[in-house]
Amino acid sequence: MLRFILMRLGKAAIILIAILTLNFFLIHAAPGDPAAVMAGEAGAADAKFIAQLREQFGLDKPLLTQLGIYLKGVLQFDLGFSYRQQMPVADLILDRLPATLLLTMTAFVISLLLGTLAGVLASARVGKWSDTAISTLALLFYATPLYWAALMAVLLFSVYFNWLPGFGYETVGANYTGLRRALDIGQHLILPATTLGLFFMAVYMRMTRASMLEVSQLDFVKTARAKGLKPGIIQRRHIFRNAMLPVVTLAGLQAGQLVGGAVLTETVFAWPGIGRLMFEALAQRDYNLLLGVFFVSAAMVLLFNLITDVLYRFVDPRIRVA
Amino acid sequence: MADFWKRFSRNRGAVIGLAILAIVILVALLAPLIFPQSPWRMVQRPFLPPFSMDQYPLGTDALGRDVISGLAYGAQVSLLVGLVSTVAALLIGIPIGALAGYFGGWVDDALMRFTEFFQTVPSFALAIVLVAIFQPSIESIIAAIAIVSWPPVARLVRGEVLSLRSREYVEAAILSGQTSLTIILRQVLPNTISPIIVLASLMVATAILLESSLSFLGLGDPNLMSWGYMIGAARTVIRQAWWLSFFPGVAILLTVLALNLIGEGLNDALNPRLARRGK
Amino acid sequence: EPVSGGRANVVIQPEPPSLMMGLVQNGPTQMVAGQIYEGLLRYDEKLQPMPQLAKSWEVSEDGLTYTFKLHDNVKWHDGEPFTSADVVFSADVFLRETHARLRTSLEHVDSITAPDDTTVVFKLKQPFGPFLGIFEAGTMPMVPKHIYEGTDYKNNPANNTPIGTGPFKFTEWVKGSHILLTKFEDYYEDGKPYLDEIYWHVIPDAASRAVAYETGVVDILPGGSVENFDVQRIADMENTCITDKGWEYFGPLSWMWLNNREGPTADKRFRQAVMYAMDRDFARDALWNGLGKVAKGPVSSSTRFFTDDVTAYDHDPEKARALLEEMGYDGETVRLLPLPYGETWQRWAEAVKQNLGEVGINVEIVSTDVAGWNQKLAEWDYDMAFTYLYQYGDPALGVARTYISTNIAKGSQWNNVEGYENKEIDDLFAKAAVAVTAEERQKLYTEVQQKLVDDVPVAWLLELGFPTIYRCNVKDLVTTAIGVNDGFKDAYIEK
Amino acid sequence: MTEPVLSIRNLKIALPEGADRDFAVNDITYDLYAGEILCIVGESGSGKSMSANAAMGLLPDLVRPVGGEILFEGMDLLKLSETEMMDLRGKKIAMIFQEPMSALNPLMRVEDQIAEVFEAHGLLTPKERAARAIELLTEVGIPDPEKAARAYPFQLSGGQRQRVMIAMALALEPRMLIADEPTTALDVTTQAQILELIRNLQEKHGMAVMFITHDFGVVAEIADRVAVMQYGKIVEAGTADEVLDNPQHEYTQKLIAAIPKLAAEASGETVSKTPILEVEGLNKTYVTGGGLLFSKPRVVHAVNDVNLTLSEGETLGIVGESGSGKSSVGRCLVRLMQPDSGTVKLAGHDMAQLSGEALREARKSIQMIFQDPYASLNPRSKVGRIIAEGPMAHGVSKQEAYARAVKLLELVDLDALAIDRYPHEFSGGQRQRIGIARALALEPRVIIADEAVSALDVSIQAQVLDLLAELKERLNLALIFITHDLRVAAQICDRIAVMQKGKVVEMGPAHAIFNNPQSDYTRTLIEAIPGREKELAAAG
Ligand SMILES: Nc1ncnc2c1ncn2[C@@H]1O[C@H](COP(=O)(O)OP(=O)(O)OP(=O)(O)O)[C@@H](O)[C@H]1O
Ligand SMILES: Nc1ncnc2c1ncn2[C@@H]1O[C@H](COP(=O)(O)OP(=O)(O)OP(=O)(O)O)[C@@H](O)[C@H]1O
Numbered sequence A: 001m002l003r004f005i006l007m008r009l010g011k012a013a014i015i016l017i018a019i020l021t022l023n024f025f026l027i028h029a030a031p032g033d034p035a036a037v038m039a040g041e042a043g044a045a046d047a048k049f050i051a052q053l054r055e056q057f058g059l060d061k062p063l064l065t066q067l068g069i070y071l072k073g074v075l076q077f078d079l080g081f082s083y084r085q086q087m088p089v090a091d092l093i094l095d096r097l098p099a100t101l102l103l104t105m106t107a108f109v110i111s112l113l114l115g116t117l118a119g120v121l122a123s124a125r126v127g128k129w130s131d132t133a134i135s136t137l138a139l140l141f142y143a144t145p146l147y148w149a150a151l152m153a154v155l156l157f158s159v160y161f162n163w164l165p166g167f168g169y170e171t172v173g174a175n176y177t178g179l180r181r182a183l184d185i186g187q188h189l190i191l192p193a194t195t196l197g198l199f200f201m202a203v204y205m206r207m208t209r210a211s212m213l214e215v216s217q218l219d220f221v222k223t224a225r226a227k228g229l230k231p232g233i234i235q236r237r238h239i240f241r242n243a244m245l246p247v248v249t250l251a252g253l254q255a256g257q258l259v260g261g262a263v264l265t266e267t268v269f270a271w272p273g274i275g276r277l278m279f280e281a282l283a284q285r286d287y288n289l290l291l292g293v294f295f296v297s298a299a300m301v302l303l304f305n306l307i308t309d310v311l312y313r314f315v316d317p318r319i320r321v322a
Numbered sequence B: 001m002a003d004f005w006k007r008f009s010r011n012r013g014a015v016i017g018l019a020i021l022a023i024v025i026l027v028a029l030l031a032p033l034i035f036p037q038s039p040w041r042m043v044q045r046p047f048l049p050p051f052s053m054d055q056y057p058l059g060t061d062a063l064g065r066d067v068i069s070g071l072a073y074g075a076q077v078s079l080l081v082g083l084v085s086t087v088a089a090l091l092i093g094i095p096i097g098a099l100a101g102y103f104g105g106w107v108d109d110a111l112m113r114f115t116e117f118f119q120t121v122p123s124f125a126l127a128i129v130l131v132a133i134f135q136p137s138i139e140s141i142i143a144a145i146a147i148v149s150w151p152p153v154a155r156l157v158r159g160e161v162l163s164l165r166s167r168e169y170v171e172a173a174i175l176s177g178q179t180s181l182t183i184i185l186r187q188v189l190p191n192t193i194s195p196i197i198v199l200a201s202l203m204v205a206t207a208i209l210l211e212s213s214l215s216f217l218g219l220g221d222p223n224l225m226s227w228g229y230m231i232g233a234a235r236t237v238i239r240q241a242w243w244l245s246f247f248p249g250v251a252i253l254l255t256v257l258a259l260n261l262i263g264e265g266l267n268d269a270l271n272p273r274l275a276r277r278g279k
Numbered sequence C: 001e002p003v004s005g006g007r008a009n010v011v012i013q014p015e016p017p018s019l020m021m022g023l024v025q026n027g028p029t030q031m032v033a034g035q036i037y038e039g040l041l042r043y044d045e046k047l048q049p050m051p052q053l054a055k056s057w058e059v060s061e062d063g064l065t066y067t068f069k070l071h072d073n074v075k076w077h078d079g080e081p082f083t084s085a086d087v088v089f090s091a092d093v094f095l096r097e098t099h100a101r102l103r104t105s106l107e108h109v110d111s112i113t114a115p116d117d118t119t120v121v122f123k124l125k126q127p128f129g130p131f132l133g134i135f136e137a138g139t140m141p142m143v144p145k146h147i148y149e150g151t152d153y154k155n156n157p158a159n160n161t162p163i164g165t166g167p168f169k170f171t172e173w174v175k176g177s178h179i180l181l182t183k184f185e186d187y188y189e190d191g192k193p194y195l196d197e198i199y200w201h202v203i204p205d206a207a208s209r210a211v212a213y214e215t216g217v218v219d220i221l222p223g224g225s226v227e228n229f230d231v232q233r234i235a236d237m238e239n240t241c242i243t244d245k246g247w248e249y250f251g252p253l254s255w256m257w258l259n260n261r262e263g264p265t266a267d268k269r270f271r272q273a274v275m276y277a278m279d280r281d282f283a284r285d286a287l288w289n290g291l292g293k294v295a296k297g298p299v300s301s302s303t304r305f306f307t308d309d310v311t312a313y314d315h316d317p318e319k320a321r322a323l324l325e326e327m328g329y330d331g332e333t334v335r336l337l338p339l340p341y342g343e344t345w346q347r348w349a350e351a352v353k354q355n356l357g358e359v360g361i362n363v364e365i366v367s368t369d370v371a372g373w374n375q376k377l378a379e380w381d382y383d384m385a386f387t388y389l390y391q392y393g394d395p396a397l398g399v400a401r402t403y404i405s406t407n408i409a410k411g412s413q414w415n416n417v418e419g420y421e422n423k424e425i426d427d428l429f430a431k432a433a434v435a436v437t438a439e440e441r442q443k444l445y446t447e448v449q450q451k452l453v454d455d456v457p458v459a460w461l462l463e464l465g466f467p468t469i470y471r472c473n474v475k476d477l478v479t480t481a482i483g484v485n486d487g488f489k490d491a492y493i494e495k
Numbered sequence D: 001m002t003e004p005v006l007s008i009r010n011l012k013i014a015l016p017e018g019a020d021r022d023f024a025v026n027d028i029t030y031d032l033y034a035g036e037i038l039c040i041v042g043e044s045g046s047g048k049s050m051s052a053n054a055a056m057g058l059l060p061d062l063v064r065p066v067g068g069e070i071l072f073e074g075m076d077l078l079k080l081s082e083t084e085m086m087d088l089r090g091k092k093i094a095m096i097f098q099e100p101m102s103a104l105n106p107l108m109r110v111e112d113q114i115a116e117v118f119e120a121h122g123l124l125t126p127k128e129r130a131a132r133a134i135e136l137l138t139e140v141g142i143p144d145p146e147k148a149a150r151a152y153p154f155q156l157s158g159g160q161r162q163r164v165m166i167a168m169a170l171a172l173e174p175r176m177l178i179a180d181e182p183t184t185a186l187d188v189t190t191q192a193q194i195l196e197l198i199r200n201l202q203e204k205h206g207m208a209v210m211f212i213t214h215d216f217g218v219v220a221e222i223a224d225r226v227a228v229m230q231y232g233k234i235v236e237a238g239t240a241d242e243v244l245d246n247p248q249h250e251y252t253q254k255l256i257a258a259i260p261k262l263a264a265e266a267s268g269e270t271v272s273k274t275p276i277l278e279v280e281g282l283n284k285t286y287v288t289g290g291g292l293l294f295s296k297p298r299v300v301h302a303v304n305d306v307n308l309t310l311s312e313g314e315t316l317g318i319v320g321e322s323g324s325g326k327s328s329v330g331r332c333l334v335r336l337m338q339p340d341s342g343t344v345k346l347a348g349h350d351m352a353q354l355s356g357e358a359l360r361e362a363r364k365s366i367q368m369i370f371q372d373p374y375a376s377l378n379p380r381s382k383v384g385r386i387i388a389e390g391p392m393a394h395g396v397s398k399q400e401a402y403a404r405a406v407k408l409l410e411l412v413d414l415d416a417l418a419i420d421r422y423p424h425e426f427s428g429g430q431r432q433r434i435g436i437a438r439a440l441a442l443e444p445r446v447i448i449a450d451e452a453v454s455a456l457d458v459s460i461q462a463q464v465l466d467l468l469a470e471l472k473e474r475l476n477l478a479l480i481f482i483t484h485d486l487r488v489a490a491q492i493c494d495r496i497a498v499m500q501k502g503k504v505v506e507m508g509p510a511h512a513i514f515n516n517p518q519s520d521y522t523r524t525l526i527e528a529i530p531g532r533e534k535e536l537a538a539a540g
């Protein structure tokens, strides 16, 4: 197992480089460049100004040379310098990463827990009205555009009831510390995490439900019933675990996308996360920053793919032999 | 086929879903007949609330355009985007996942690395980059959405196939001399159908909403009316004109609901254990 | 009566890339860094110069020598004294290298010298009418010589902790969340500033910014912070004031570039038809919430030397059709590039498309994101394209650049992008810039405006109104022509 | 005798549309008393399992009892609520299911699955449960019970899984045990142990046992009373002696006549000597687990230096205890599994060298009948397609393939309508026959039959064996017959290989093995054949 993990990690490093290279060309294929964008914002700029910027960013060099310089930097754990923000990319990302992880992980846990729970409940009541109700509700959350739901949540809980802060990561200027600060952040977290979580919930709910129904037809469920086990235990221990296989795959997929997956939520809730950073970098063609975010996101995806595979082996002993 | 229909129709929800979808498709097809005027035409004063003028039952938008006509025309584009990109994503994702899971070894490795590439770039960002590169148009939007949505399909299918390929009935098929292709198509894939259906019916909604986000960023096809466009455009005036996002939202929801109900019906109809339920 | 103390919570959008105003001069940077850095002058609503770092100034008879007397007790935020050497360094060395817009104006300058610690003399090569208009902080910010001299300006670590002479000093910047400025105790004007601190809140979503105001998290919404559709609703709130002042210096004017080189837009009659076809009143009322004015021509009404004595283009589809008929427009599709700055602009493009469609012009909207838009403009890859530009108070600074033929060059979207070539106009602009008296200049610019309006090199739309919304107990926030950008020097919160 | 523990009165169970017949069980009545073993024998598909399931309240989805009653200790089970049934299940009434492969949760360790029985009824502490689990595994004779306890079901051989099932059923020493062909997958020695075990427990606790089987040896061994079923009806019932020695009903007589005799005659050396399959130095070791990083891997040397030859038209039996590696050998032969070392030559060609198209072609002439009939049938394919697929893969037209499928189904005594049903709609024996039909569809030259008739009642077994014999004649078919049923082996095998712990301990002509076993192990095997004493006694 350990060898398996080490091998995968080694491979992942190589893949990362390959992915970065591809990303590099992909990004450069999009029209426009950071010099033009920055010149565009400057309110005035002449050709000299833009040429200056290009030179400063190294954009005047041939593309392959640029790639070489970038990759060399990456190999030395240097993600380069953000053109626009005039700061090392790594610093910018590390600044934002905790907020994003906090938000997306919470949402992930909410969606996974609520989703599988709802799926289990629905599957236990298959065909009844409560099944339909649960399914429809989950779909409602899913099909509602996120920003719409988010704004409604803010209007309701923030503007109307004034229970929860509607945006931001913490109360700016309050200068809380310690536990007080943690609580403050927690309060700010509730709305965005729930909105995001409810959105993803539907996927888990539907997947769990379908899978549970499929598994509940299998023979070993009959054995379990013959033991006199309570339906609840059968559901949980026998059906649920077997039904979790596709859900695990899906969860791994989603977890990998945590870094970049919350652009809209971060925007609406003014959450200072990576998603927004990426989006801005993309809009501004801040190549280094964008590549940096893609790099982190790729690393996350690979990591979670690995975790999923390990988890899979854990959940399904049959695969372990292979 | 008749048999299949009989089984399918036993699920009342599925029939309702099919009916809703049929209506949506019908409206989409007949839009030019019902609303001969372009949905972009500014026909009344802006922000006319719904039900205040018989001629424009769902009101008008920020430029005084008829909402109901937009909904009808939007159905065309949104359905197209949702369905075509989902089908395309399935057509890419299922074979890749199935081949990877079935053959394992280096095939799996190669295909999964390939998949990983598409997966590692956050899908929203990838979609933006792709549309930006290829210029916004309905084709490039559909292609971009398909390209960003197939990796989950591939990984899901692979996971399922991985655990199915060691089943004895697959071995039996190997022995009986069936080619790998037949085995994958006939023995393995049918047994992965249920999670795929679930995923696919949700993907349609994601696609419609992704198109909306793209058009919100100015990367939609600006000459085509779609539900996503309507919702995106209504976003800024939610507080003034709830109906502008509400009606297209309901349209999307109904369509998604319909597709999910149909998916469920399909699932039941394809499940041999439920096949003969009820006389 | 002004009272000291208190905190201002202000929205800033988008998050500025940097606060070092000598290097970056985009909108949000100017707004925040305008409290940190200062220029020699500021301007009142009528664009008349007011003292800032310079307490007085003199212009020689021939209009060639400008002498500034500086305050003598000015300190940088790090405690170093500010002297005329800093001015020379900033204007002659630093900004000449980094500030494209200023560089163009400084071409008229022969020498900059500092006879003593508090005196700076600018000698011009020839008279330059708008010269006194280039001394506000966004155009000529003073940067500290002792920090930058001899360094690589762009990579100087001090850029992250900007040092200026302004009323507020930089304290903290939590990227993606907020920027904190605090009162500079050693500020040279007694008693100022009144506020203790300013929190600039980064809230990327317009609706959330409105909510932020409604829930009392922020008290000041600078122009453009909330959607136009939301302005009225928020302005109607209790204890809320709104002003559209404070943009006179910028005079933001929107228009559509019309590609004068090829296609139907190369024909003057087509361009005129476009002017007649557009319902600009509708656009202002439906999209801009009734704020702003329908543009008369190339010069904004708040800019000096504006005249309304020009041909008027009212909404008149009949005239438009006639013009098209006359030119024999064959229905060729024209590509319209909206401004990718949000929904309002998108809607506007759609409205214009409908307007033009009604007179028979086939428009196809081509969309791209900001980067693509910049590139398309810079490479002249469009038929019609929305934009809006600042005027900086004087036609020589912000108007001429769009119409003179020497400014036709690919690679920039700030020059004569439409490709309009008219020798006569070139001459008029050139003469007007160096004319010494205001009357003379007015005469020349009136002629320019009349000629341009007839030629329609671009299709002018609206003088944009960007109202500032704030709680009424915030006083003296907008006192100059650049509004909030240097407004916190005088602002106080009434108890 | 006193009150019956279980009393079935006029039970009627309806089948869904499209099934063989309207009622799985039609108006049956019988009693079961404490301390007795009632054997239910009968045709495959006659409703044995259904009536048992009905007593557990575990009928398949669409199958419902429509009449009669099932009285257990005076209560009508058909009328009890699900909660009341839950209390009874596992504690008062336990059941061993027919197919052990799919009856265990694939994701749960064996010990946990056993411990659950206690848990379900709130007995013992977790620690005690684990200990009991190992005790039970020991009791049912699983070798190395500690290791087996930590194993997952897929790591156990068929017989081992069945023993796990038995251990679970016996865990709470219920009042009544329903055993649906519990020893079908077991080798004779283990079978003997299990029968002994059931007997003991039954005597000790006065347990009532309903024992479904088709093995008359078993019946002779343990039955107090016997009920014979056909087409959903009980055609004859009585004490074991009455029914076995003096059958009244025509069907019973037929059944008894079909019991394979133990004696293996020295076959006239008609078998050709052309070898079709040569196996040399075959080895296969399973290394599994290690779980996550920590626990020790489990190493099983399942096939240990096995050498075999099979001539055209010959039948080679492989017998041996459960888990001795019989199936593993079979799987290596058809290359479903890559052996670690050794060669397998099919008609002179080394199978290991083949791949792709050539392998596909070669496999056409070597087919396998899988041990677990259910798991080897695609749940989403209809039976017709399952059988027709093979020929179609080799270029036979669809029509012809289906026509052949129908014929094959008839050959194995299934209704032609069966082609339109799904595997789960068949009884265990019927599924096994589908598997046989599939293997025959390709008209192979070698068939590896892994417990191919273990789930069949004797009459059909006889029929199938006859069929195989006939095909063998006609097509010069060579057969590797993996079984633990020595009677069957004796009847049809020319030669027999005896396996133990992965090794072939003895190999020779069938009669030699039976009449003059060389190794101790073979001897114990033969002695353990159920009903042997009785038969010997009868033979005098
Ligand atoms: N789920 C089902 N749906 C429809 N028919 C079924 C189902 N399960 C079993 N049957 C049918 O019910 C009848 C009785 O089956 P049952 O399993 O009781 O047979 P059995 O006597 O146990 O046979 P065997 O000895 O082969 O196990 C058979 O005709 C079978 O085809
Ligand atoms: N996939 C596997 N992984 C690990 N161990 C296995 C696997 N399959 C079988 N084994 C082990 O290998 C040994 C031989 O198994 P095999 O299935 O060949 O036995 P068998 O002789 O066919 O027994 P039975 O008569 O019970 O079917 C057993 O101890 C079993 O636990």
Ligand SMILES: [Mg+2]
Binding pocket: D048, D049, D050, D098, D180, D427, D428, D429
């Ligand atoms: Mg049975």
Ligand SMILES: [Mg+2]
Binding pocket: D157, D158, D159, D326, D327, D328, D371, D450
């Ligand atoms: Mg076996």
